[in-house]
Amino acid sequence: MPEARASAAPDDIDRRIINALQGDFPLVDEPYRAVAGSLGLDEAELLRRIDAMLERRVLTRFGPMFQIERAGGAFVLAAMKVPEHEFEGVAAKVNAFPEVAHNYRRDHSLNMWFVLATATPQGITEAVTAIESATGLAVLPFPKEREYFVEMKLHA
Amino acid sequence: MPDAAHLDALDRRLIVATQAGLPRVSRPYDAIGAELGIPGGEVIARLQRMLDTGVIRRIGAVPNHYAIGYTANGMSVWDVADECIDELGARVGVLDFVTHCYRRPRRPPDWPYNLFAMVHSGSRDEVANRVAEIAALLGDACRRHDILYSTAILKKTGLRIAG
Numbered sequence: 001m002p003e004a005r006a007s008a009a010p011d012d013i014d015r016r017i018i019n020a021l022q023g024d025f026p027l028v029d030e031p032y033r034a035v036a037g038s039l040g041l042d043e044a045e046l047l048r049r050i051d052a053m054l055e056r057r058v059l060t061r062f063g064p065m066f067q068i069e070r071a072g073g074a075f076v077l078a079a080m081k082v083p084e085h086e087f088e089g090v091a092a093k094v095n096a097f098p099e100v101a102h103n104y105r106r107d108h109s110l111n112m113w114f115v116l117a118t119a120t121p122q123g124i125t126e127a128v129t130a131i132e133s134a135t136g137l138a139v140l141p142f143p144k145e146r147e148y149f150v151e152m153k154l155h156a
Numbered sequence: 157m158p159d160a161a162h163l164d165a166l167d168r169r170l171i172v173a174t175q176a177g178l179p180r181v182s183r184p185y186d187a188i189g190a191e192l193g194i195p196g197g198e199v200i201a202r203l204q205r206m207l208d209t210g211v212i213r214r215i216g217a218v219p220n221h222y223a224i225g226y227t228a229n230g231m232s233v234w235d236v237a238d239e240c241i242d243e244l245g246a247r248v249g250v251l252d253f254v255t256h257c258y259r260r261p262r263r264p265p266d267w268p269y270n271l272f273a274m275v276h277s278g279s280r281d282e283v284a285n286r287v288a289e290i291a292a293l294l295g296d297a298c299r300r301h302d303i304l305y306s307t308a309i310l311k312k313t314g315l316r317i318a319g
Contacts (some may be wrong), residue, residue: 010224018224021217023209027200030182047180050217056178058223060312063177063215064203070211071163071171077272078258095311103310106231108302110267113231114311119226140267146259148249 010024013041017049022061074121075101077142078128079110080135087111093134101126110140163211166192171211178215182236222309228274230283230303232290233269235262237297241271244294248273251293253286268300280305 010018016039026034036046053059068075082090087105087154094100094114116127128139163171166305169192179187185203186196221229236244241259248271249257256274258268277283287303294301 008223015224018219022219023214023216024216025178027185027204027207027215029185029196029200031184032182037254043182046191047182050182053217056223057220060218060220061177062180062217064174064206065213065216065218066171066175067205067210067213070209071168072233091310100311102312104229104306105308105310106304107297108304110304112303113306115209115229128318142260142272144258144260146245146261148245148257149254 008056008058010053013039014053014058015047017041017046018053019097021050068117068119072118073119074124076116076124077144078114078116079140079142080112080137081110082112082135082137090135090137094131097127097131097134099123100131116141162209163206165196166203167206168213170199174203221276226277228277228280228283229306230275230277230280230287231306232273232275232287232301232303234271234273234290234294234301235268235299236271236294238270238298240297245271245295247293248290251286251290253277254290269302275303 020035020039025031028034030043032042032050036043039046041049050059050062054062080090080094082143085127090101091105091112094112095103099116099118101115101117103112105111106113118124118125118127124143128141132139170188173191178184178219181187183196185199189196189199192199203212203215207215221227237276243258245259251273253275254273255276256272258272259270260272262268262270275283275290276285277286283303283305288300291301292297
């Protein structure tokens with residue numbers, strides 16, 4: 001592995017921190033101190049490492065994961081069939097919408113898959129229409145009809 | 157079912173204040189409270205209530221899959237007979253390598269699949285092996301399937317609602 005990659009990769013302590021933080025972060029006055037204690041670290045070291053992992057994008061975020069539907073909002077997966085030669089330009093247009101929370105390129109004729117998150121269900125319809133008119137391409141929404149099981153189960 | 161979570165204006169301000177992340181300071185709930193003009197204990201009580209009603213799924217870290225070694229991410233998609241999808245979907249969803257599992261509408265003729273199961277692993281070969289396990293579990297109830305590998309993260313910001 002090249003050295004630049006190695007220095008950015010999480011070390012053993014980082015990995016223990018990631019695994020410990022996938023569960024429920026304590027709702028107490030000094031939660032970092034509580035987590036640090038359970039890992040045998042001091043609080044300052046834990047805070048420094050969380051900051052460093054966010055900075056290096058080993059962590060994409062740290063905080064509450066909201067289930068927006070329960071707050072009256074909506075969260076919908078959608079896909080587009082983007083011609084290869086237009087891909088970059090379309091990605092920039094789609095990503096410019098604040099309603100687009102994640103966007104992945106995938107190897108299929110439906111090659112762009114993104115998640116729309118809006119404060120109301122009507123917001124989804126509006127965002128789909130706005131993205132279609134900005135890109136000139138059809139957007140296929142795939143609303144979830146049923147959720148079987150969703151939990152962070154990845155181990156670092 | 158907690159269909160209506162009854163969020164008041166302060167809950168919504170708390171969501172806006174924390175959706176980008178928790179402050180990395182010794183007393184993060186006091187820091188958020190100071191911003192909103194309420195005591196830290198009130199922040200804790202409101203976050204706890206949102207956890208209880210499912211408005212918050214969990215409080216924690218979201219790792220970048222690539223950075224922790226899950227370099228292959230396959231969205232496996234399945235065309236499963238309607239009469240058994242709920243029973244089988246539940247069995248796929250609990251597999252430890254499946255991180256998300258949903259029933260979604262088919263979009264004929266382009267898209268015949270109604271079950272989506274996200275599989276994360278260290279390589280495409282491993283993803284393919286795990287997808288084969290799902291295929292065995294679904295058996296004859298599944299008419300066809302595909303795996304869509306992600307080849308680039310174009311954007312990942314999490315949700316943002318307007319303040």
